[in-house]
Amino acid sequence: MSPAAPGRADAAPAPPSPGSGPAAPGPVTPSQGSASSVAATTSVSPTAAGLWRGGRGMLLVALVVVVGAVAGVLLGGSGQGGRLLDPADASLSGGRGLARLLQAQGVRVLPVTSVAEAAAQAGRAGPAGSTLLVTSAFPLTAGDAGRLAAVPGDLLLAGVGRHLRLLAPDVTLVREARVRSREPGCGLPAATRAGSAHVGGMTYVAPAGAVGCYPSGGRPTLVSRSTGGRTVTVTGDDAFMTNLRLAEDGNAALAMNLAGARPTLIWLTVPETGPPADGPAGFYDLVPEGVSWAVVQLFLAVLLLALWRGRRLGPVVTERLPVVVRAAETVEGRARLYRARRARDRAAAALREGFTDRVTPRLGLPSGAGADALVNAIAERTGQAAPHIGAALYGPPPADEAGLVALAAYMDFVERQVGKS
Incomplete structure (x- = not known):
């Protein structure tokens, strides 16, 4: 058995049968499509879903700006400069x-x-x-x-x-x-x-x-x-x-x-905070308090707009494959890659995984059955020694290609025995 055998563990699609038609689809002419599909692809009328997808970003930005403005007004207070329970303050929080x-x-x-x-x-x-x-x-x-x-x-x-x-x-x-x-x-x-x-x-x-x-x-x-x-x-x-x-x-x-x-x-009462005693007020002292909130809102709006416009991936488009690769070719190609990289451990793991997936339902075991249950069931069904089966399924990877071929042959033999019994 060649090193391409590890491909038996891969869930590759089965090759098309002789009566299923050509392997590669031929060109499709407009006459082959239905009238409804042609009409659907040529329609340019806007739909509610399309309008929502196109305008939801701007609506979100507008909502954030409005919420930021309301928060600024609420956190900014009444604008009267009042102090809590000051007997001289006529604001809502004054006394x-x-x-x-x-x-x-x-x-x-x-x-x-x-x-x-x-x-x-x-x-x-x-x-x-x-x-x-x-x-x-x-x-x-x-x-x-x-x-x-x-x-x-x-x-x-x-x-x-x-x-x-x-x-x-x-x-x-x-x-x-x-x-x-x-x-x-x-x-x-x-x-x-x-x-x-x-x-x-x-x-x-x-x-x-x-x-x-x-x-x-x-x-x-x-x-x-x-x-x-x-x-x-x-x-x-x-x-x-x-x-x-x-x-x-x-x-x-x-x-x-x-x-x-x-x-x-x-x-x-709390004493009033007077102007700074050392020197005149600086530039930032002259900026109104509301300007900082306006800058924060503008930054958030620009950030959301950038995220909205930058993530323009569009809907998923399905396309026909230009060619159909047969399952045997896929298996052989992967086996050659394993052989080129000397990945005998990966090849052995693929062989064992595929063997377990195919044999477990034949033995009437659940998918989560443990190693001991699987080994004992195979030994009882085939008459093979349990230590040999355990070494083949859960032992160390083969040291060379000959060992890998021998492992594949033994597992193939065991699988046939399970199918016959």
Whole structure:
């Protein structure tokens, strides 16, 4: 058997039978096609699928540009330069509305921008004459929290989740809570007079002697505790005090009851960022903030357009083969390649794989049968020694061409024996 024998393992197509016509197809004339196929190939009318394929790229680019523009508007804010809960800010996130309501009720509102200034103002007002309001916007440090804990007067922590062990030692933060309209569910006068409020943010564990209001999942989102003539109140968020949320439910009443309990409200706010002290503004400082978003959107649009126009592969086109190569020629060509490269291991592997694929169903074994099952079944069917069959199927590759030919001959013999039995 020649080295071309390994081709028996390849799934090469069978050669055409003598009655199946010529091997290579001849030219096809227009008269051989049907009228419907001719009409289909000559139609130039646009279809819905064609219009969609041609315009979906531009639609995608337009969608990305629109989404980027909307994101830029949302992330850019209201454009009023407002700061969160600043008593002088009239934007949606500011606290000017609450400050005006408190002033109309006779409460003195003192905005401060530092912990030292807040402590000084609280000392002038006395232990029972002021309320210190700290919101989530102020960047508290551990040192600031320790100083604020010693400031005389009431303390209102609105949305402050940092350093509670210093500011409110017995109040423990549990988890986040969705901001929505909630009922007081407590006996705190400031909450019962306000009624339902749009609050949430965080829930707490109220210590003994404290009052917990506006519960979420059984835990309060507002905790108030009075000890030693001082009241410390903690709320889960501070959005109900902003100009945007002040008119919802009883938010205004709750904010005024909490912040206006004393004649003086010391409002700790974030200091304004002034212009750079050293030299005039640079070129990039003069560029508007929206320009950076416009550049990002333009870059994304160009990138998507390049990807869309660059990937123009078109539909798959099927063509007739110019010639038909017989299976025997394919097998012989591959065998010569194996022989030229001395790839006896690949040839042996191809022989064994083809033998296994053909013999396994004849033996009634499943395709995933193991080596032992296959060897035992062949030995039982043919009477050959199991070690010989195992060495032929799973042994090392032949050392030379003679060994490869012998392997092919033995496997051919075994296969015939399986077919006869």
